[in-house]
Each structure stands twice: as C-alpha cells, then as structure tokens.
Amino acid sequence: MVKKSLGLAAIALGCSMGIAVAQAPSPPTPSPSHMQVLKALAAQHAATTTTPGAAATGSKANLTNLTAKIPLGWNTAHATNCGWFVDSGGGQWFYILPSEGGIIFEINNSNISQGLQVPCGEGYFISWFVTDSDTGAYNQTFSYSFK
Numbered sequence: 001m002v003k004k005s006l007g008l009a010a011i012a013l014g015c016s017m018g019i020a021v022a023q024a025p026s027p028p029t030p031s032p033s034h035m036q037v038l039k040a041l042a043a044q045h046a047a048t049t050t051t052p053g054a055a056a057t058g059s060k061a062n063l064t065n066l067t068a069k070i071p072l073g074w075n076t077a078h079a080t081n082c083g084w085f086v087d088s089g090g091g092q093w094f095y096i097l098p099s100e101g102g103i104i105f106e107i108n109n110s111n112i113s114q115g116l117q118v119p120c121g122e123g124y125f126i127s128w129f130v131t132d133s134d135t136g137a138y139n140q141t142f143s144y145s146f147k
Contacts, residue, residue: 034097035085037063042087045107048135052089055109059128059136061102069133070102076127077102078147082120096120104128104136112141119143 044066045056061070077098085093094113095105104126106112119126125144131137 034063034081037066037103038085038093038095039087040066041103041105042085042089042091042093045091046087046089053091053108056107057105057109057112057128057136057138058107059102059104059130059138061136063097063101063103070130070136072130072133074127074129074142076125077104078123079116079119079126079143080123082117096126098126099123104138115141115143123147 041058041060045058059070059075060066060068062068077096077100079096080099081097083095085095087093091107093105093107094116095103096116097103104116106116116126118124124147127142127144128138129140131139
C-alpha cells in the first residue's frame with residue numbers, strides 16, 4: 001500500500017510541476033522604440049566584435065544618444081523593464097531598461113543574465129561596475145534586496 005501511495009504522490013507532484021511551468025509568464029515584448037534601440041546596439045556590437053557569438057556586457061546612460069559615455073566605476077539604478085532580445089546574428093541579449101533611464105545589457109552569458117533577472121522581478125536596485133566608458137562594459141554586478 002505504501003508503494004502505491006508513493007507512486008501516486010510522485011505522479012501528482014510531476015503533474016503539478018508541469019502545470020506551474022506552463023503558467024509561467026512570458027517575457028515582455030519590447031516596445032517599438034525600445035526595439036529600435038536594441039537593434040541599434042546590436043548593429044554597434046556587430047561592428048566592433050571580432051568573434052561572432054562572443055559574450056559581452058554593456059550599458060548606456062541615454063537611449064537617444066547611444067554614443068554618450070557612461071561614468072566609470074559603480075553605477076546604480078532600479079532594475080525594471082527587463083527582457084530578452086535575439087539579434088540578427090543569433091546573439092541572445094538580456095536587457096534592463098532602468099526607471100532612471102538608459103540600458104544595461106549582457107550578450108550570450110547565461111550566468112550574468114540569471115543573476116540580473118533576480119532583481120528585475122521586484123524592481124530592486126542593481127549596481128554594475130563599468131570598466132569601459134565608451135561601451136559601458138562592466139565586470140561586476142551587485143543586486144540589492146530593496147527598492
């Protein structure tokens with residue numbers, strides 16, 4: 001009797017997990033203006049990248065002037081309006097459009113994107129350490145547990 005009960009419990013658990021996965025929300029679709037920004041960034045990235053499919057990070061302080069420099073060192077913003085974008089070369093971008101403006105992104109690096117998704121769900125503060133003010137490339141992130 002115990003074996004039957006364990007088997008039924010395992011089946012019920014498996015079914016409930018399948019239902020939970022099926023109900024997960026899909027990532028938001030970028031607005032047309034944000035899609036233009038993402039495509040422009042992808043074109044910039046394609047023009048400067050020597051290895052197709054290479055992982056990269058970047059950030060911009062201003063969405064209307066993508067050539068403006070971002071300050072070196074730690075930058076902080078609210079992680080809101082996050083999503084995924086696949087460029088024409090197949091590069092997978094995870095982006096954050098902070099409520100303060102600008103954009104933070106990573107390309108082809110699932111470790112960074114998984115870490116950045118955590119604060120995005122709640123709109124928490126996130127900090128990133130910029131090492132190149134032209135591209136906004138960063139090498140560290142820090143997620144806060146408050147807004």
